[in-house]
Amino acid sequence: MARFWGRFVGVQLAADGQARSLLRDPSGALECVAWEQDGLLVVASSVPDWLPAGLAIRWCPNHDRLGLAMRDPMSSADWLLMDGPVTVAPGTVQPLPLSSSAATVWTPSGFARRSLSRRWTLDEAIETLTTAVDDAVAGLAGLDGSLAAEVSGGLDSSSVAASLVRRAEVPVALWLNAYGATQEADERVYVHALAQTLGISPTFAPHATGSLTEPLLEQISGDFRPGLNALDVHHDLEWARRVAEAGASALMTGKGGDSIFLQNASPDVFTDLWKARGWRALLSKDAARLAARNEVSVWTMIQRARRDTRQQGFSLLRDDTLLPSREEAPTLSHPWLAGSEAFGPAKIRQIAGVIDSVSRHGPSLLTETIDVRHPFCAQPVIEACLAIPTALLTIGGRDRGLVRRAFADRLPALIAERRSKGDMTRIYGRMVLSSLDVLRPWLLDGRLAASGLIDRARTEAALTEEALMWKGQFGAIIRAAAFEGWLRVWTRRFGASSR
Numbered sequence: 001m002a003r004f005w006g007r008f009v010g011v012q013l014a015a016d017g018q019a020r021s022l023l024r025d026p027s028g029a030l031e032c033v034a035w036e037q038d039g040l041l042v043v044a045s046s047v048p049d050w051l052p053a054g055l056a057i058r059w060c061p062n063h064d065r066l067g068l069a070m071r072d073p074m075s076s077a078d079w080l081l082m083d084g085p086v087t088v089a090p091g092t093v094q095p096l097p098l099s100s101s102a103a104t105v106w107t108p109s110g111f112a113r114r115s116l117s118r119r120w121t122l123d124e125a126i127e128t129l130t131t132a133v134d135d136a137v138a139g140l141a142g143l144d145g146s147l148a149a150e151v152s153g154g155l156d157s158s159s160v161a162a163s164l165v166r167r168a169e170v171p172v173a174l175w176l177n178a179y180g181a182t183q184e185a186d187e188r189v190y191v192h193a194l195a196q197t198l199g200i201s202p203t204f205a206p207h208a209t210g211s212l213t214e215p216l217l218e219q220i221s222g223d224f225r226p227g228l229n230a231l232d233v234h235h236d237l238e239w240a241r242r243v244a245e246a247g248a249s250a251l252m253t254g255k256g257g258d259s260i261f262l263q264n265a266s267p268d269v270f271t272d273l274w275k276a277r278g279w280r281a282l283l284s285k286d287a288a289r290l291a292a293r294n295e296v297s298v299w300t301m302i303q304r305a306r307r308d309t310r311q312q313g314f315s316l317l318r319d320d321t322l323l324p325s326r327e328e329a330p331t332l333s334h335p336w337l338a339g340s341e342a343f344g345p346a347k348i349r350q351i352a353g354v355i356d357s358v359s360r361h362g363p364s365l366l367t368e369t370i371d372v373r374h375p376f377c378a379q380p381v382i383e384a385c386l387a388i389p390t391a392l393l394t395i396g397g398r399d400r401g402l403v404r405r406a407f408a409d410r411l412p413a414l415i416a417e418r419r420s421k422g423d424m425t426r427i428y429g430r431m432v433l434s435s436l437d438v439l440r441p442w443l444l445d446g447r448l449a450a451s452g453l454i455d456r457a458r459t460e461a462a463l464t465e466e467a468l469m470w471k472g473q474f475g476a477i478i479r480a481a482a483f484e485g486w487l488r489v490w491t492r493r494f495g496a497s498s499r
Helices: 050-054 061-071 108-110 122-139 155-166 189-198 214-221 233-245 265-283 288-295 298-307 345-361 379-386 401-406 425-434 436-443 456-462 465-471 474-498
Strands: 009-013 021-022 033-037 039-044 093-095 147-150 174-178 203-204 250-252 372-375
Touching: 009 214, 009 345, 021 298, 039 050, 050 108, 050 265, 061 345, 061 474, 122 174, 122 250, 147 155, 147 214, 155 189, 155 401, 174 189, 174 233, 203 233, 203 379, 214 474, 250 288, 265 288, 265 298, 265 345, 345 379, 425 436, 425 474, 436 456, 436 474, 456 474
Parallel strands: 147 174, 147 250, 174 203, 250 372
Antiparallel strands: 009 021, 021 093, 033 039
């Protein structure tokens, strides 16, 4: 795994030519689902419409896993929400037959442990990070297909653009920015500054918006997992059109940077430092800066760090506004979080971000026609950043402090020192608001409500203009719509294949 990286599923053959085992790349960029049927081994990364009925598959949704996934994405990222097929987890070898136990050959914690054992200098960390970013960008840019690149105006996509200009020997056919109708969603001033620094000519396009429809919700719900990566349907369709019209077939993004570079420079970073150094953590120049940026005292951070003597696992609970009440929700810990007691909470959150980054490779209406590439979700960047202590990743007490310093000589100061961040929340809120006529029957009369996976009364109360204006909860609603679409499509497929 150390000698090569990429987006792949490997098949090991025995001497007689028979398949012996399957291997999925550590980044999880390519899905790998396998099952045995009528003496045939089937391995797939997506689900064409003909496949379920054509093979007469007899699977069924797992409502327990579905309920867990709606509450905690960390609990279900490693499993499918149906019984029948086997998913090969990223960084895992699955021996054949599929009844054999899988062997894990790569985990994030294996690289994160290097952050505990090595004494890093700032220069070493900068060199490690820039080398990893440049290698990942150049590697993905060198794949087949003419290239376009997203330039949102944020630090992450700007760093990818700077690396493309400096390292990748591939012309970029289109530098594309989408701007929203609200002030916080319009980052064109930053893109103009980036263009002047890098000598590029970006194309600006309004963020495409529109209402959701039942056909659209079903269109994004036909794959092995719910279409949570595909909910910005009108934007995806618009960008697919623009990229194709520019003569490009691939799109480079900056997605994944928030988690791997540590967007959240919280007091948890000091707790990591405390676990590593004890009272010597107070010698760090960034202790006071972290406290000031989080509006707490240094003594408060010390108190939190001393209480956090042992991690009890990690979850990333979603807004449960629509979900039925439970005295104690069941959990299903992701195997990559096993043995994380050695790490502080900020490093554990970074590992959780690596788990979450796998979902960024999920299908959408954009990926149907465009090869979307995420260098910050690629193995070189993941491994390099996991090995760097969180205190260095947030050097200066700042979110993504290390990448800011590493790319300071490539980016305009307006971006490298930027404190704000673009926010599309109101854009998506308007999409939900304009889609209430569809979403109300979709959820209230749907299969989630019938199965008790959402609370019908709570959902009905949330799906009003007044509730949306005062309480928001757009994320919970739109995610539930995606789960509903997936359950509807697959229930129909299960019924068709059993006839």
